Amino acid sequence: MIKELLSKKDWKFGSVDVVYKLLMDKEPVSVFTYKSWNPFTKAVGYFDGKAIFINVKALEKFDFAQICGLLLHEYSHYCGFTHGNNYKTEEKCLYSVPYYLSENITKWV
Secondary structure (H helix, E strand, O other), X not given: OHHHHHOOOOOOOOOHHHHHHHHHXXXXXXXXXXXXXXXXXXXXXXXXXXXXXXXXXXXXXXXXXXXXXXXXXXXXXXXXXXXXXXXXXXXXXXXXXXHHHHHHHHHOO
């Protein structure tokens, strides 16, 4: 996974060394669940700067690989990676580290 990830360019971090260091040199982060007040939200998780929050509905519907992808996606935000805005595009799935992790997790688990 790491070798494949390191070949990708993130909009914020283009250096292989920086990507690897940011993903591997972080302290553990807390993970909590939450129930959204909006029943129509498409948000399945977020990182608030201190902890990762996962929507309970996502946990009920997702399989193991999807949950791993969601956690990796949010953890990459903890490491400093962004995806520009909240609109997922094909380009982001190829080049943005958070989307690349969540879209390709089935290859690694």
